Amino acid sequence: MAATAAVLRVPTSAVATSLQNTVRSSDVLQQTITPPFGSIVLSSRIQQLNTLTQSSSFVGDKPSENRMAGCARAVATTEGLSAAAEGRGDETDSNGALDGTQFLRPHLLSLAPYTPIEPFEILSARLGRRPEDIVKLDANENPYGPPPEVLEALGSMQFPNIYPDPESRRLREALAKDTGVGAEHLLVGCGADELIDLIMRCTLDPGDKIVDCPPTFTMYAFDADVNNAEVVTVSRKPDFSLDVPGIVDAVEKHNPKIVFLTSPNNPDGSVIREEDLVTILKLPVLVVLDEAYIEFSDEPSRAGWVRTHSNLIVLRTFSKRAGLAGLRVGFGAFPLSLVKYLWRAKQPYNVSVAAEVAACAALSNSAYLEDVKNALVKERERLFGLLQDVPFLKPYPSAANFILCDVKETHSAKEIKDALAKQGVMVRHYQKPQLKNFVRISVGKPEQTDLLMKALQSIP
Numbered sequence: 001m002a003a004t005a006a007v008l009r010v011p012t013s014a015v016a017t018s019l020q021n022t023v024r025s026s027d028v029l030q031q032t033i034t035p036p037f038g039s040i041v042l043s044s045r046i047q048q049l050n051t052l053t054q055s056s057s058f059v060g061d062k063p064s065e066n067r068m069a070g071c072a073r074a075v076a077t078t079e080g081l082s083a084a085a086e087g088r089g090d091e092t093d094s095n096g097a098l099d100g101t102q103f104l105r106p107h108l109l110s111l112a113p114y115t116p117i118e119p120f121e122i123l124s125a126r127l128g129r130r131p132e133d134i135v136k137l138d139a140n141e142n143p144y145g146p147p148p149e150v151l152e153a154l155g156s157m158q159f160p161n162i163y164p165d166p167e168s169r170r171l172r173e174a175l176a177k178d179t180g181v182g183a184e185h186l187l188v189g190c191g192a193d194e195l196i197d198l199i200m201r202c203t204l205d206p207g208d209k210i211v212d213c214p215p216t217f218t219m220y221a222f223d224a225d226v227n228n229a230e231v232v233t234v235s236r237k238p239d240f241s242l243d244v245p246g247i248v249d250a251v252e253k254h255n256p257k258i259v260f261l262t263s264p265n266n267p268d269g270s271v272i273r274e275e276d277l278v279t280i281l282k283l284p285v286l287v288v289l290d291e292a293y294i295e296f297s298d299e300p301s302r303a304g305w306v307r308t309h310s311n312l313i314v315l316r317t318f319s320k321r322a323g324l325a326g327l328r329v330g331f332g333a334f335p336l337s338l339v340k341y342l343w344r345a346k347q348p349y350n351v352s353v354a355a356e357v358a359a360c361a362a363l364s365n366s367a368y369l370e371d372v373k374n375a376l377v378k379e380r381e382r383l384f385g386l387l388q389d390v391p392f393l394k395p396y397p398s399a400a401n402f403i404l405c406d407v408k409e410t411h412s413a414k415e416i417k418d419a420l421a422k423q424g425v426m427v428r429h430y431q432k433p434q435l436k437n438f439v440r441i442s443v444g445k446p447e448q449t450d451l452l453m454k455a456l457q458s459i460p
């Protein structure tokens with residue numbers, strides 16, 4: 001079983017799909033495996049999976065990154081080796097004939113197991129540093145946090161014992177004022193993440209396709225897999241701009257339901273040119289424009305365009321601009337013809353009382369939000385200049401609250417990430433075909449930039 005340790009690699013959706021097909025069609029799986037041969041068969045299956053993965057590419061922040069492990073574990077599970085493969089040994093089945101996996105929708109067997117993000121306190125214990133001494137620049141969070149009104153409002157929250165307003169009316173009214181888009185177009189979710197999944201659940205039948213433009217936010221491909229949709233990949237160009245002719249071709253050839261676009265894009269921070277967006281909006285496809293970082297750019301939000309484009313959805317979040325990542329609030333602007341059905345399908349109490357109270361309080365102090373945004377944009381520009389002077393990094397200009405850096409061949413992104421972590425500075429690293437040897441650094445407070453630079457300078 002030692003071979004299972006070797007499978008923690010990362011697939012594209014395309015690879016995940018081929019893995020799924022491999023798993024489904026495999027004659028190995030049709031056989032009854034009797035120990036000791038089971039482990040031998042599993043090893044060879046894992047080798048196949050590894051071979052497939054070596055040509056894969058993937059980028060992201062979410063559990064989907066670890067789908068390869070899921071594929072291998074799916075094989076292990078199907079082959080009757082689940083407990084060992086999952087590292088569990090304490091499960092007993094009172095009805096020997098049953099195995100939980102047989103109840104699952106088959107396509108879900110190729111999903112990765114949930115990979116928990118290390119909680120901040122546990123990270124702090126592991127690094128032997130107080131949470132306040134960790135320079136956390138790995139998840140594009142807002143180091144300033146929300147305005148003080150948020151904690152006050154949470155402290156005096158009146159009815160936590162009562163279910164929240166399923167229509168988040170107070171928040172949607174406040175958002176209508178903030179965005180200039182009528183409340184009737186707005187739907188709030190438990191983060192933009194929830195809305196990505198809700199959109200797919202409402203629009204995709206199994207086998208329908210989406211277009212994904214990596215490197216980008218990985219939840220589009222992840223949720224497509226969960227929803228049994230196919231992912232058509234149109235990779236970004238080397239400068240991370242969209243391959244618009246490639247998207248047009250893909251729409252003509254594959255007839256997808258949705259194209260996912262991100263502006264500014266995670267992980268590089270580039271924005272989509274207006275003429276490109278207009279071209280893509282003319283295609284017979286639903287366009288989901290994810291503007292999670294729009295406030296840090298000079299571009300206006302296109303949320304108001306949903307009034308005139310019945311194939312456009314624009315997603316926004318309180319996680320970045322308002323420092324509320326932990327409370328999970330995002331929202332979308334939708335054409336009226338679509339939003340009425342999303343209302344019917346959404347979980348009634350998807351936005352908690354605390355989340356709504358916090359988001360309304362954050363919007364009540366727009367001056368604070370503006371100051372924090374300006375501080376982060378100013379710091380981004382300072383950080384960019386400083387990173388340009390680091391001999392082993394090539395930073396990319398960014399319109400978001402993070403900077404992607406190409407790590408020169410002399411160094412390894414993983415080693416840089418590890419060396420910084422030892423000094424209490426957390427950054428994100430990538431090692432995939434589309435992003436070979438890159439690090440992404442979130443913009444922090446000026447003193448955090450100083451600590452980052454000091455730590456970078458200590459790397460030979």
Ligand SMILES: Cc1ncc(COP(=O)(O)O)c(C=O)c1O
Pocket residue numbers: 061139140190191192193194217262265266290292316317318319325328329330
């Ligand atoms: C492009 C993009 N969209 C959406 C999200 C998730 O937003 P939320 O925290 O509102 O779920 C992220 C988070 O990193 C992101 O990078």
